[in-house]
Amino acid sequence: MLFNSIDFALFLPTVFLLYWFVFNKSLKLQNVLLVASSYLFYGWWDWRFLSLILFSSVVDYFIGRKLQDTEKASKRKYLLWVSIIVNLGFLGFFKYYNFFLDNFLTAFSFFGNDIKANSLNIILPVGISFYTFQTLSYTIDVYRRKLKPTKDFIAFSAFVSFFPQLVAGPIERATHLLPQFYSKRKFDSTKAVNGLRQILWGLFKKVVIADNCAQFANEIFNNSNDYSGSSLLLGAVFFSFQIYGDFSGYSDIAIGTSRLFGFDLMKNFNFPYFSRDIAEFWRRWHISLSTWFRDYLYIPLGGSRGGTSMKIRNTFIIFIVSGFWHGANWTFIIWGALNAIYFLPLLLTSNNRSNLDIVAQGGFFPNIKETFQMVSTFFLTVIAWVFFRADNVSHAFSYISEIFSFSIFSIPEFDSMGNPMVTLLLIAVFLVIEWLGRRDEFAISDFVTKWPRILRWLFYYAILFSIVSLGGKEQAFIYFQF
Amino acid sequence: MKQFLKKSILFLVLLGVLAEVVIRFFHLVPDIPERYIDKNKIQRYKPGQTGYYTKAKKPWSVNKYGWLGVAESSNEPTLSIIGDSYIENLMNPFECNQANVLKPLLPEYSFFEAGRSGVTFIEAMEISKMLEDEIKPEYQILYLSTNDFTETISEINKYSDRVQFSTKSNKIITSKLKSPGLKKILYNFKLAYYLYLKYPIFINKQNKGIIEIDDKAVSKQRRIQYAQLFNYCAENYNLQNMIFAFHPDIDQEITELTAKHDIKMILLETKDDKKWEIGEHDKHWSCYGHMQVGNQIANYINNNLN
Numbered sequence: 001m002l003f004n005s006i007d008f009a010l011f012l013p014t015v016f017l018l019y020w021f022v023f024n025k026s027l028k029l030q031n032v033l034l035v036a037s038s039y040l041f042y043g044w045w046d047w048r049f050l051s052l053i054l055f056s057s058v059v060d061y062f063i064g065r066k067l068q069d070t071e072k073a074s075k076r077k078y079l080l081w082v083s084i085i086v087n088l089g090f091l092g093f094f095k096y097y098n099f100f101l102d103n104f105l106t107a108f109s110f111f112g113n114d115i116k117a118n119s120l121n122i123i124l125p126v127g128i129s130f131y132t133f134q135t136l137s138y139t140i141d142v143y144r145r146k147l148k149p150t151k152d153f154i155a156f157s158a159f160v161s162f163f164p165q166l167v168a169g170p171i172e173r174a175t176h177l178l179p180q181f182y183s184k185r186k187f188d189s190t191k192a193v194n195g196l197r198q199i200l201w202g203l204f205k206k207v208v209i210a211d212n213c214a215q216f217a218n219e220i221f222n223n224s225n226d227y228s229g230s231s232l233l234l235g236a237v238f239f240s241f242q243i244y245g246d247f248s249g250y251s252d253i254a255i256g257t258s259r260l261f262g263f264d265l266m267k268n269f270n271f272p273y274f275s276r277d278i279a280e281f282w283r284r285w286h287i288s289l290s291t292w293f294r295d296y297l298y299i300p301l302g303g304s305r306g307g308t309s310m311k312i313r314n315t316f317i318i319f320i321v322s323g324f325w326h327g328a329n330w331t332f333i334i335w336g337a338l339n340a341i342y343f344l345p346l347l348l349t350s351n352n353r354s355n356l357d358i359v360a361q362g363g364f365f366p367n368i369k370e371t372f373q374m375v376s377t378f379f380l381t382v383i384a385w386v387f388f389r390a391d392n393v394s395h396a397f398s399y400i401s402e403i404f405s406f407s408i409f410s411i412p413e414f415d416s417m418g419n420p421m422v423t424l425l426l427i428a429v430f431l432v433i434e435w436l437g438r439r440d441e442f443a444i445s446d447f448v449t450k451w452p453r454i455l456r457w458l459f460y461y462a463i464l465f466s467i468v469s470l471g472g473k474e475q476a477f478i479y480f481q482f
Numbered sequence: 483m484k485q486f487l488k489k490s491i492l493f494l495v496l497l498g499v500l501a502e503v504v505i506r507f508f509h510l511v512p513d514i515p516e517r518y519i520d521k522n523k524i525q526r527y528k529p530g531q532t533g534y535y536t537k538a539k540k541p542w543s544v545n546k547y548g549w550l551g552v553a554e555s556s557n558e559p560t561l562s563i564i565g566d567s568y569i570e571n572l573m574n575p576f577e578c579n580q581a582n583v584l585k586p587l588l589p590e591y592s593f594f595e596a597g598r599s600g601v602t603f604i605e606a607m608e609i610s611k612m613l614e615d616e617i618k619p620e621y622q623i624l625y626l627s628t629n630d631f632t633e634t635i636s637e638i639n640k641y642s643d644r645v646q647f648s649t650k651s652n653k654i655i656t657s658k659l660k661s662p663g664l665k666k667i668l669y670n671f672k673l674a675y676y677l678y679l680k681y682p683i684f685i686n687k688q689n690k691g692i693i694e695i696d697d698k699a700v701s702k703q704r705r706i707q708y709a710q711l712f713n714y715c716a717e718n719y720n721l722q723n724m725i726f727a728f729h730p731d732i733d734q735e736i737t738e739l740t741a742k743h744d745i746k747m748i749l750l751e752t753k754d755d756k757k758w759e760i761g762e763h764d765k766h767w768s769c770y771g772h773m774q775v776g777n778q779i780a781n782y783i784n785n786n787l788n
Contacts, residue, residue: 189486
């Protein structure tokens with residue numbers, strides 16, 4: 001079920017009313033409703049893959065229980081590896097089987113050995129990378145004794161399948177989300193209103209910004225040979241806003257929806273395009289994944305403890321694995337590696353933690369230095385997004401080489417796509433609102449609340465009207481494919 | 483919780499009111515005239531209604547005969563113009579209606595338009611019979627495409643809200659008004675209609691009329707059905723004063739049957755010019771398209787009938 005669909009518009013109020021009016025007698029009942037709704041939400045896409053979620057839930061639930069009962073270190077390690085192998089096994093099979101097979105065959109044919117093997121026509125289960133990482137966080141934290149394993153299978157199933165964040169995150173830690181399923185939820189009107197506000201803003205980002213940008217980005221990337229460097233650069237900029245609007249919009253809707261049910265999810269985006277360097281960008285982009293890799297990969301690898309060379313090695317590993325997490329394609333791996341390269345100067349000069357606050361913290365406008373830093377960081381990410389969006393590596397290289405050719409000085413052409421001015425104007429309005437709310441939880445979480453009710457409601461109505469009347473052609477959420 | 487629900491309901495009610503005002507003020511949805519079924523079992527619009535089509539500068543109005551188009555009454559010989567939404571022409575200014583385009587090209591005639599969206603071939607024939615009595619036209623021009631024929635035959639696809647012909651019983655099946663109560667609500671509650679058009683949850687129903695003829699057995703069966711339909715028309719209607727103006731997509735089988743029954747026909751040519759159509763998602767003729775069609779019709783009449 002898509003958040004921006006009529007189905008969800010009917011599903012959400014129904015579950016909300018049942019949750020607070022019918023199933024509010026006991027916590028257990030509410031959790032049962034959440035599991036049932038989550039399974040319905042997921043099964044709406046393809047019910048067959050519900051078995052994967054159920055299997056994953058059962059395996060990790062019992063491994064968690066076993067880990068508590070076992071003191072022997074080797075047996076605990078063995079149990080942890082069972083969980084990792086089962087979870088990553090599913091992920092590996094559904095997501096990476098064909099990739100490894102193709103590369104294996106290519107490598108052998110390079111040495112003159114032609115092996116014949118058939119690739120499988122595998123459907124990638126929606127959100128598998130997200131819920132796999134979420135369940136892994138549970139077993140790892142139980143193994144590390146950071147978390148007591150749950151005895152409540154319903155609560156655990158609700159944690160694994162919680163519909164607002166099941167298919168595209170934020171990837172929650174068991175230590176943060178699971179305990180929320182044990183405690184009695186009381187309806188909090190302020191929290192619910194804030195949740196609705198965040199859903200509204202998320203829908204705006206997705207339907208108005210991302211879907212409108214998608215029309216231009218798709219046309220330019222799909223026919224990149226026909227366009228000049230300036231058009232290609234603009235196409236990459238459109239894609240940058242598409243992916244931001246799409247993914248952060250989804251996260252906003254997920255977090256806002258959770259609030260309606262009395263849950264708090266972690267922040268996933270923190271105004272990343274206002275970053276002044278690439279390290280700051282990665283502290284603000286897809287935070288739940290970055291911190292997951294930090295806690296469960298970077299730190300176990302030694303983190304920053306072993307000096308600069310170890311920091312560089314670990315940074316490269318994190319970014320390459322992160323790229324690979326996004327998809328079984330060399331374009332994602334290069335995208336990850338390129339971001340690691342962007343990191344290098346900051347690591348070598350120990351400047352990777354110099355911009356911890358939001359830009360222009362004390363004032364309204366950024367100074368010249370900050371403006372330059374923001375623009376240059378944005379440009380670097382735009383170039384990296386070309387790898388993310390391109391069909392293959394050679395497509396990405398030819399796209400980028402055209403951007404850096406003399407045709408960059410030509411006037412962009414959009415003959416077959418219509419006028420991009422409306423979309424550019426929408427992006428400008430969007431950036432202004434994001435800038436105004438950059439110190440807050442999300443763009444319209446705070447400054448709007450200080451306005452008189454009539455102005456506030458008119459503002460919400462304007463956003464709703466723009467969602468209905470200015471929305472682009474409906475596109476699936478990009479991160480569903482991961 | 484009660485406070486939250488009260489506020490949410492107030493928010494939604496005010497939103498509804500505001501949206502209704504905005505939609506009405508900017509004519510964001512077309513006003514659709516209400517229909518009734520007359521004594522001849524033909525759907526017509528209730529006379530005297532007026533409204534705006536989306537983006538139109540001038541309002542439409544239903545004439546006393548229950549049609550939206552031109553209805554001239556003079557002593558000059560009359561040409562009746564019969565067809566579906568192409569002839570109804572709600573989406574273009576009134577000046578682009580076929581009658582208004584033809585008038586300067588054929589000044590010796592007066593014109594009477596009877597167009598309504600959803601008119602099938604057999605309903606067009608029924609309308610022509612009715613007009614024989616009402617206005618006694620010199621010639622009757624029927625604007626037709628292949629869909630008008632396939633939608634006529636109830637054995638191909640059943641449409642309860644359209645006049646159809648059953649090849650099994652060799653009889654006409656009259657139409658019923660489809661959900662008139664619901665339509666009345668939708669057409670009067672503009673926000674609901676706007677949302678209905680914006681998010682068509684019943685989209686699969688809209689594609690019902692698209693028919694692929696790629697199978698030999700189907701095409702043989704279709705030939706038999708068309709032949710039976712034409713035989714029925716030959717027995718029940720005055721074909722002598724009829725002119726069939728065919729859209730370029732017309733099935734060759736139909737043109738052959740038209741020739742066989744000595745019915746006058748014009749094969750319209752669009753030369754694949756995009757200017758003919760209103761837009762990418764609306765294949766109705768633009769004003770330019772109406773002009774081109776008018777020229778071809780006038781040429782035919784001047785060269786063959788005057």
